[in-house]
Amino acid sequence: MDKAKREKFYNTLIVPVLAIAAGLIVAAILVLSTGNNPLDTFRVLINSGFSCESINRCTFISTLERSTPLILTGLSALVAFRTGVFSLGQEGQMMLGAVMAAWLGYQLHLPNVIHPIVVIIAAVVVGGLYGFIPGLLKVKLGVNELISTIMLNEIAILCLEWAVNFPLRADAGSAAHSHTIQPTAVLPAFLPGSRWGVGFVIAILMAVAIYFLLWKTSLGYEQRMSGNAPRFAKYGGIKNEKAALRGMIISGALAGLAGAIEVLGVNRRIMTGYSVGLGFDGLSVAILGQTHPLGVVIVAILFAGVRLGAQLGLQIQLRIPRELGGVIIAFIILFVATDKLFLNVITWIRAKLAKQPKNQPVEEGSD
Amino acid sequence: MANAVEMRGISKYFSSTEVQANDHVDFSVRDGEIHALVGENGAGKSTLMNILYGLIKPDSGEILIHDQSVKITHPDDAIGLGIGMVHQHFMLVPSFTVAQNIMLGMEPNKYGWLKQKEEIELVNKLAEKYGLPVDPKAKVGELPVGMQQRVEILKTLQRNTKILILDEPTAVLTPQEVRDLMEVVKRLSKEQGQTIIFITHKLVEVIEVADRVTVMRDGKNVGTKDVADTDIPEMARMMVGRDVLFNVKKEFAKPGDLVFEAEKITVASDNGYPAVVDLSLSVRSGEILGIAGVSGNGQTELAEAIAGIRPVESGTIKLDGKFVTQGSVEQRRKNGMAHIPEDRIHMGLNLHTNLDENVLLSRQRQPQFNRFGFIQARKVADFAGQIIDNFDVHGAKPGGSVDTLSGGNMQKIVVGRELSHKPNFILANQPTRGLDVGSIEFVHKTLIEARDEGAGVLLVSVELDEIMSLSDRVAVIYRGQILGEFDISEVTEEKLGILMAGGSLDDPDSGTYQRATAPVDQLPDIG
Numbered sequence: 001m002d003k004a005k006r007e008k009f010y011n012t013l014i015v016p017v018l019a020i021a022a023g024l025i026v027a028a029i030l031v032l033s034t035g036n037n038p039l040d041t042f043r044v045l046i047n048s049g050f051s052c053e054s055i056n057r058c059t060f061i062s063t064l065e066r067s068t069p070l071i072l073t074g075l076s077a078l079v080a081f082r083t084g085v086f087s088l089g090q091e092g093q094m095m096l097g098a099v100m101a102a103w104l105g106y107q108l109h110l111p112n113v114i115h116p117i118v119v120i121i122a123a124v125v126v127g128g129l130y131g132f133i134p135g136l137l138k139v140k141l142g143v144n145e146l147i148s149t150i151m152l153n154e155i156a157i158l159c160l161e162w163a164v165n166f167p168l169r170a171d172a173g174s175a176a177h178s179h180t181i182q183p184t185a186v187l188p189a190f191l192p193g194s195r196w197g198v199g200f201v202i203a204i205l206m207a208v209a210i211y212f213l214l215w216k217t218s219l220g221y222e223q224r225m226s227g228n229a230p231r232f233a234k235y236g237g238i239k240n241e242k243a244a245l246r247g248m249i250i251s252g253a254l255a256g257l258a259g260a261i262e263v264l265g266v267n268r269r270i271m272t273g274y275s276v277g278l279g280f281d282g283l284s285v286a287i288l289g290q291t292h293p294l295g296v297v298i299v300a301i302l303f304a305g306v307r308l309g310a311q312l313g314l315q316i317q318l319r320i321p322r323e324l325g326g327v328i329i330a331f332i333i334l335f336v337a338t339d340k341l342f343l344n345v346i347t348w349i350r351a352k353l354a355k356q357p358k359n360q361p362v363e364e365g366s367d
Numbered sequence: 368m369a370n371a372v373e374m375r376g377i378s379k380y381f382s383s384t385e386v387q388a389n390d391h392v393d394f395s396v397r398d399g400e401i402h403a404l405v406g407e408n409g410a411g412k413s414t415l416m417n418i419l420y421g422l423i424k425p426d427s428g429e430i431l432i433h434d435q436s437v438k439i440t441h442p443d444d445a446i447g448l449g450i451g452m453v454h455q456h457f458m459l460v461p462s463f464t465v466a467q468n469i470m471l472g473m474e475p476n477k478y479g480w481l482k483q484k485e486e487i488e489l490v491n492k493l494a495e496k497y498g499l500p501v502d503p504k505a506k507v508g509e510l511p512v513g514m515q516q517r518v519e520i521l522k523t524l525q526r527n528t529k530i531l532i533l534d535e536p537t538a539v540l541t542p543q544e545v546r547d548l549m550e551v552v553k554r555l556s557k558e559q560g561q562t563i564i565f566i567t568h569k570l571v572e573v574i575e576v577a578d579r580v581t582v583m584r585d586g587k588n589v590g591t592k593d594v595a596d597t598d599i600p601e602m603a604r605m606m607v608g609r610d611v612l613f614n615v616k617k618e619f620a621k622p623g624d625l626v627f628e629a630e631k632i633t634v635a636s637d638n639g640y641p642a643v644v645d646l647s648l649s650v651r652s653g654e655i656l657g658i659a660g661v662s663g664n665g666q667t668e669l670a671e672a673i674a675g676i677r678p679v680e681s682g683t684i685k686l687d688g689k690f691v692t693q694g695s696v697e698q699r700r701k702n703g704m705a706h707i708p709e710d711r712i713h714m715g716l717n718l719h720t721n722l723d724e725n726v727l728l729s730r731q732r733q734p735q736f737n738r739f740g741f742i743q744a745r746k747v748a749d750f751a752g753q754i755i756d757n758f759d760v761h762g763a764k765p766g767g768s769v770d771t772l773s774g775g776n777m778q779k780i781v782v783g784r785e786l787s788h789k790p791n792f793i794l795a796n797q798p799t800r801g802l803d804v805g806s807i808e809f810v811h812k813t814l815i816e817a818r819d820e821g822a823g824v825l826l827v828s829v830e831l832d833e834i835m836s837l838s839d840r841v842a843v844i845y846r847g848q849i850l851g852e853f854d855i856s857e858v859t860e861e862k863l864g865i866l867m868a869g870g871s872l873d874d875p876d877s878g879t880y881q882r883a884t885a886p887v888d889q890l891p892d893i894g
Binding site: 216217219221222224225228229231234235236237239347351 | 382674675676695696697700706708710713714715716717718719720724727728729731732737740741742744
């Protein structure tokens with residue numbers, strides 16, 4: 001029994017490690033083809049994404065700043081997956097949260113601490129409602145949430161574009177953008193010149209909260225049972241439809257929160273082309289993070305660091321296109337998706353190792 | 368007599384589940400005999416036969432067929448050597464006719480055009496040769512299970528099989544069909560000289576049909592005996608490793624108040640057709656009502672409707688005197704219902720999570736385990752420990768996994784969870800399906816104890832033995848209706864068998880295969 005548990009633990013740990021290693025190997029081949037030394041390249045990438053020489057020259061702080069929305073959209077996807085709904089709606093929910101934040105952040109005039117709280121609550125409600133729609137469609141009409149959430153993403157992104165171009169448009173400049181939010185609405189940063197601040201703390205608190213909600217409360221118990229064993233849940237009196245709806249709402253709310261924090265803490269306004277896929281990245285973060293809050297936080301930081309490293313290190317220093325960072329991440333995801341392959345490799349190695357003592361005369365523990 | 372099959376020192380270790388499924392097994396079958404292979408679930412009998420049929424590769428060991436050492440790495444090799452296997456789950460195409468199924472892959476043809484007349488003739492000849500009459504033009508999906516099995520046997524024989532492996536062939540049959548199969552097996556052996564390996568865990572069948580028997584336990588061959596020299600208690604002892612009680616001793620029932628009443632309920636199956644029609648039943652406290660019937664006659668739908676996980680189209684259900692027809696599972700459980708479901712893997716348990724979360728189900732909001740919405744993990748673990756102790760769950764510990772447990776121990780967790788709150792009505796749907804002799808005995812004893820403590824039990828089972836030994840009253844279900852209800856004192860297996868096949872007790876010729884497969888339009892109108 002212990003053995004089985006340990007094995008499971010190793011598998012959850014080894015698979016991502018092997019996947020990352022395999023992703024890096026393939027990336028190394030690509031780097032070679034650009035005529036650079038892969039080892040140097042990776043060193044530069046890590047220096048630019050994960051180094052911290054002094055408080056003023058600390059790229060890791062930028063990485064943490066960039067990981068904030070990924071943590072939240074990752075948690076959003078996590079909640080959905082753990083509840084048995086395959087929501088891909090993080091992007092759209094996040095965009096609507098951002099629109100709310102940009103609008104209310106500029107329009108309302110409230111005192112310092114109150115203002116961001118009000119804006120965040122509004123964005124969370126909008127995100128939750130936008131998750132409720134596909135949830136209701138699924139529960140009442142049997143509409144597949146995979147499809148409905150993707151469609152709703154498109155609608156939300158176009159809503160944002162419309163809002164930026166018409167009602168919220170700040171001036172008639174070339175690129176449409178909204179007004180900068182009131183200073184009272186800004187989420188403060190910890191260090192001057194950086195935007196790593198309260199938003200990150202909120203994201204980490206959310207990860208802790210989601211952990212407790214899902215694993216320590218009766219509500220979370222019902223959500224998870226409904227997610228991974230719906231017949232068992234139904235048999236025990238848990239209402240799967242309600243659980244699915246709840247899951248969609250909480251998931252949407254987290255994505256809406258991501259949008260609000262991105263606007264209040266980092267961008268301070270929204271502009272055309274604001275949707276850059278941070279919501280979609282949440283899906284990868286959740287899956288790569290083994291749909292566990294701790295995993296989500298780690299992977300989100302890793303993602304952000306590789307991206308930043310690719311941008312600052314590869315593009316600016318080595319003149320390798322920064323898309324290489326995206327390519328590395330894509331390969332890692334691809335290899336994680338083929339986790340069966342790695343599991344087979346592990347099993348195969350184990351079998352090889354197990355065979356050796358069998359040749360010895362004493363055979364042990366085989367019944 | 369020469370050996371048709373000889374397996375020497377066969378070992379197989381499954382590293383994924385860490386089970387030594389076969390441990391240096393020697394197994395031999397004489398030419399032309401019926402050899403029963405018995406053992407509890409997980410004893411390794413299916414693994415051994417799958418090795419013989421080339422579906423599993425052994426770690427070590429040697430196989431001899433008719434005294435020739437052979438390598439069998441694929442079922443094609445086995446078929447080439449004249450070995451055929453009829454699996455528990457038939458490998459037939461339901462939408463094809465009997466002839467098409469039997470000749471599948473070797474259809475007589477000319478320039479690629481099928482010659483259907485010839486096909487039917489070939490099948491008729493085959494059926495005549497082996498004395499297994501079938502209708503070559505009938506659609507397999509419309510045949511009763513016993514007939515489908517016959518088609519499967521013919522399909523296997525058609526490939527010049529000399530050694531026929533039957534994997535738990537009686538598990539899905541009615542008593543009459545079992546009797547027919549026994550005749551067929553005897554005939555194939557005595558008249559056609561087939562060597563037959565008969566996997567089962569029903570010892571009565573061994574006595575009835577086999578010449579010799581090999582018992583397996585924990586992956587080892589415990590012994591091979593001439594059936595004439597052994598008896599059921601001895602075989603059971605070999606299987607389990609200790610003495611087994613076959614008939615749970617029980618006092619006469621002392622029925623009390625009605626704890627469950629179903630009044631003219633109609634329930635739809637998944638595809639929308641009525642599976643249960645105007646059915647009425649009632650159970651009193653302190654008695655066990657057994658529902659006998661061939662599987663697929665509405666038992667699943669009936670049980671799910673009673674349990675509250677399938678809607679009732681019409682009629683009423685009362686638990687403990689209160690109407691719960693449209694009530695939630697929660698409400699039913701509050702009224703004292705416990706439910707041991709038929710599918711313990713997907714419904715009774717959640718194998719993706721640990722034991723504690725499995726025993727917590729339906730109690731997660733009770734104050735005992737919940738404070739301000741937070742689960743009291745330590746109390747749940749204590750509760751899990753109690754269940755493990757009280758119900759003697761081997762290999763389990765609080766917080767441990769459930770998917771590594773044997774079927775019997777899994778069922779003990781389900782039974783433990785369901786009976787721990789002293790229910791007054793227990794719905795037990797196939798509570799011993801697929802369990803080994805020892806676990807069956809345990810579940811039976813537990814149900815009787817619950818009855819003696821005043822619970823009313825509704826036992827749904829396709830095992831006649833189980834119905835006969837546990838029930839105080841018996842009702843027979845056929846196509847969603849109760850065909851008869853008896854006190855246990857007036858029941859015989861014969862009577863039940865006839866009703867289970869849809870026959871009538873007034874008409875001695877009914878209840879045979881013909882009647883059981885009456886076309887749909889002759890059924891009572893249940894729209």
